[in-house]
Amino acid sequence: MDLSERSKGLIIILVAVVSFVPDSLFIKIIDTSTFNLSFWRSFLVGSCIILFLTLVRRNNPFKEIAGAGWAGYTYIVLLSVSSLLFVYAIRTTSVANTLFIISTSPMFAAIASRILLKEPLNTRLLWAIGLSMLGIGLITSGSLTVDTNAIWGDLTALLVAIMIAIKHTVARKAKAFSMVPAAGLAHLLLALALFIFVEVTFLSSRDMIYILILGAFFIPLATSLMAMAPRYLPAPEVALVILLEAILAPLLVWMVLGEEPTRLAILGGSIVIVVLGVYNFYQIKYSSI
Numbered sequence: 151m152d153l154s155e156r157s158k159g160l161i162i163i164l165v166a167v168v169s170f171v172p173d174s175l176f177i178k179i180i181d182t183s184t185f186n187l188s189f190w191r192s193f194l195v196g197s198c199i200i201l202f203l204t205l206v207r208r209n210n211p212f213k214e215i216a217g218a219g220w221a222g223y224t225y226i227v228l229l230s231v232s233s234l235l236f237v238y239a240i241r242t243t244s245v246a247n248t249l250f251i252i253s254t255s256p257m258f259a260a261i262a263s264r265i266l267l268k269e270p271l272n273t274r275l276l277w278a279i280g281l282s283m284l285g286i287g288l289i290t291s292g293s294l295t296v297d298t299n300a301i302w303g304d305l306t307a308l309l310v311a312i313m314i315a316i317k318h319t320v321a322r323k324a325k326a327f328s329m330v331p332a333a334g335l336a337h338l339l340l341a342l343a344l345f346i347f348v349e350v351t352f353l354s355s356r357d358m359i360y361i362l363i364l365g366a367f368f369i370p371l372a373t374s375l376m377a378m379a380p381r382y383l384p385a386p387e388v389a390l391v392i393l394l395e396a397i398l399a400p401l402l403v404w405m406v407l408g409e410e411p412t413r414l415a416i417l418g419g420s421i422v423i424v425v426l427g428v429y430n431f432y433q434i435k436y437s438s439i
Contacts, residue, residue, distance in 0.1 A: 159382025162375050163391045167398070169372035174245040174399045176407060177237055177363045180357045187361070188237045189344040193397040194229075194365025196337030198375065203331055210329030221324035224330045225317055229336035232313040232344075235306050243303025246400035246411035247289050250419035251307040253396040253426060254282045256389050258315030281421060288418030292411075301364050330377045339354065390430040394424055 180187055203211045214223045239248045257279045263269040286308065293300035321329045344350065353361060379388050396419070403409045411419070 155382045159379055159388075160391070162382060163379040165386055166372045166375035166379060167391060167394050169368045169375070170395050171398045171402055172368055173364060173372075174240050174249065175199040175403050176360050177240045178245065178403060178407060178409070180353065180360050182351070182353055182357060184234075184238050184241055185344055185348040186351055186353070188234050189341050189348075189350050190361045191365050191369070192233060192337040192344070193341035194361065195369045195373070196334050196339075196341060198366050198370040199334030202326065202339065202370070202374070203334065206413070211334060213329045214328060215335060215366045216323045218327035218329070218332065222327065222329070223238040224320050225329050225332045226336040226339065228313045228317040228320070229333055230340040232310045232317070233337065233340055234344075235310050235313075237309060239303045239306040241292055241303075242306065243300040244400070244409055244411055244415065246409075247293060247300070247304050247415050248417060249396040249399055250289055250415065250422050251254065251286055251304060252314065253393055254286060254309045254422055255311040255314040255318070256426065257282045257283075258312045259318050261315045262319040263322070266316075266323060274429065274432060278425050281425045283426065285418040285421035288414045288421065290418075292414030292418065328377065330374060332378070333373050390427060393426055393430075396423060 177187065177191075200211055215226070218225070236248075236252075237253075257275075260269075260271060260275050260279070264271050286304075290301055290304040293304050352358070400409075401409060404411075
């Protein structure tokens with residue numbers, strides 16, 4: 151039975167989201183420093199993506215990146231830095247807080263699109279941005295009631311959301327070029343920078359197994375599929391399905407590690423998820439008219 155383009159797109163994005171879900175759990179349970187974990191995570195992810203493009207697809211990834219010009223280089227810098235900051239955020243605040251806040255990146259992407267692509271901001275979008283900010287405020291307020299250090303993780307997650315938004319907007323500006331090679335190089339450059347400037351050590355045998363599963367399978371698969379999905383589905387539908395990660399990953403960590411979100415985090419996160427869900431639903435509805 152032949153699948154429709156939309157069905158293919160839904161399968162691709164669902165597999166991508168499910169592949170991303172274990173990332174936060176592994177970041178929590180691997181027993182090493184943030185820098186050391188980031189090195190191994192990025193080294194494996196970058197190596198797998200570049201090797202796949204070179205050996206399987208027989209592409210020259212560096213030629214593709216050069217073709218994208220400043221957009222490709224900007225994408226690499228933003229992905230490198232946001233990848234390191236994501237690991238820091240997960241380890242400093244709760245997984246729920248981190249992913250609820252990062253899920254607001256489409257709102258920041260709309261602002262970035264207004265600045266970089268001159269796209270208009272409609273009233274529905276402005277309401278969604280305002281309510282999302284309210285949700286973020288409640289999430290960070292919950293952190294202050296539990297651990298004052300967690301606020302730094304929340305603020306870092308907010309910075310990651312902004313960087314992801316700009317990264318996606320830059321990729322849209324250069325949509326004729328695939329950013330999968332740039333993603334691979336970004337991870338390798340982060341690993342190289344960490345290798346030069348911090349002490350890199352081997353992990354325990356248990357943690358090496360975890361990082362191999364994560365860095366050599368889950369993240370490369372999720373990253374590649376996430377880059378493919380917009381070819382089959384409209385951006386609002388992709389964004390709507392991606393919201394599942396902000397629900398499934400905290401639930402997984404809660405079940406395995408007992409990391410329970412604060413009531414304010416649940417309230418704020420619920421506001422964010424509902425607002426983004428409704429907004430993306432209307433985007434899909436009106437784009438199909």
